[in-house]
Amino acid sequence: MSRTWFSTLKDLLGEDYVEPGTPLCAGCGAIIALRLFHKALGGRVVWVNAAGCITLLIVYPFTPLKSSWMYTAMASAPAGAQGIRDALDILIEKERIPVEEDLKVVVVTGDGAASDIGLQSTSGAIHRGLDFYYLCYDNEAFGNTGFQYSAATPYGSRTATSPPTPLIPEGYRGRKKDLFEIWRAHKPPYVATVSPSHPMDMIRKIEKAEKYKGPKLFISISPCPPGWIIETMDTVKLAKLAVETGIWPLKEAVYGEVHHTYIPRRLKPVEEYLKIQGRFKHLFYPVRRDDVIAKIQREIEEYWRIVYDKELGKEDSGLT
Ligand code: SF4
Numbered sequence: 220m221s222r223t224w225f226s227t228l229k230d231l232l233g234e235d236y237v238e239p240g241t242p243l244c245a246g247c248g249a250i251i252a253l254r255l256f257h258k259a260l261g262g263r264v265v266w267v268n269a270a271g272c273i274t275l276l277i278v279y280p281f282t283p284l285k286s287s288w289m290y291t292a293m294a295s296a297p298a299g300a301q302g303i304r305d306a307l308d309i310l311i312e313k314e315r316i317p318v319e320e321d322l323k324v325v326v327v328t329g330d331g332a333a334s335d336i337g338l339q340s341t342s343g344a345i346h347r348g349l350d351f352y353y354l355c356y357d358n359e360a361f362g363n364t365g366f367q368y369s370a371a372t373p374y375g376s377r378t379a380t381s382p383p384t385p386l387i388p389e390g391y392r393g394r395k396k397d398l399f400e401i402w403r404a405h406k407p408p409y410v411a412t413v414s415p416s417h418p419m420d421m422i423r424k425i426e427k428a429e430k431y432k433g434p435k436l437f438i439s440i441s442p443c444p445p446g447w448i449i450e451t452m453d454t455v456k457l458a459k460l461a462v463e464t465g466i467w468p469l470k471e472a473v474y475g476e477v478h479h480t481y482i483p484r485r486l487k488p489v490e491e492y493l494k495i496q497g498r499f500k501h502l503f504y505p506v507r508r509d510d511v512i513a514k515i516q517r518e519i520e521e522y523w524r525i526v527y528d529k530e531l532g533k534e535d536s537g538l539t
Contacts, residue, residue, distance in 0.1 A: 448497020
């Protein structure tokens with residue numbers, strides 16, 4: 220249960236807090252994020268879970284975790300975290316448990332709870348300055364109920380509730396909610412985006428966040444083989460392509476101040492990311508939808524143009 224420090228990727232081979240053989244789908248990106256997160260935080264953790272895919276991780280009396288776990292309804296994980304944090308603080312104050320036995324309180328939710336159903340209680344917890352971690356595994360839909368669209372579904376994606384039709388051939392017409400910016404507007408000590416394809420970036424961010432008392436929020440892209448219609452072996456490849464095409468920027472904000480932790484020198488065309496996912500197949504077959512692909516590409520370039528100007532200077536722009 221001791222805390223390990225990580226200098227290189229090799230150090231990640233150390234103690235694991237998630238045993239193999241979970242009931243999640245093969246290739247699930249969410250479990251990779253949770254496993255890395257647990258490694259970085261160490262073993263003294265209590266997870267507070269909003270109902271979602273990861274809820275299946277623990278089917279009583281079986282658990283692959285070496286840490287504690289509490290379920291809540293979808294809307295109320297941060298409220299559950301508040302109760303646990305308060306209880307721990309009271310026990311420590313009354314000297315019923317020593318400070319060394321304190322636990323880190325971590326909410327873990329999918330994007331449906333984070334972006335929508337649980338947003339109100341999350342906003343309240345951030346506003347109250349609750350000392351907790353929050354990990355959102357973003358598979359961009361409601362994964363465990365059959366991949367219906369959520370507020371985090373990107374434009375052009377096929378979901379169970381946004382199939383391409385003759386009237387709406389591009390699939391999902393809405394826009395992905397910008398959860399990073401919603402959280403950042405509250406000015407908590409720490410907010411970051413992470414990816415299972417960049418483990419050291421994730422570990423460094425968690426180590427940095429540990430210095431702050433208060434809400435520490437992380438959003439991890441989480442490729443989902445059955446929903447994204449990808450091979451189980453392509454999870455990390457997809458997460459990496461998301462970063463390299465610029466559709467998933469790696470960044471952090473300390474008390475609202477944004478900094479990108481990885482800036483691609485040349486953005487790969489987003490088509491490379493889209494075309495290997497079945498949920499975007501209708502943009503390429505039977506008729507290629509250049510208009511939709513170009514719109515997605517344009518939005519990415521508009522985002523990065525601002526970042527390049529601000530953080531690199533115009534002459535170093537990765538855009539042609
Ligand atoms: S549906 Fe997707 S997110 Fe849910 S467990 Fe399966 S792979 Fe993971």
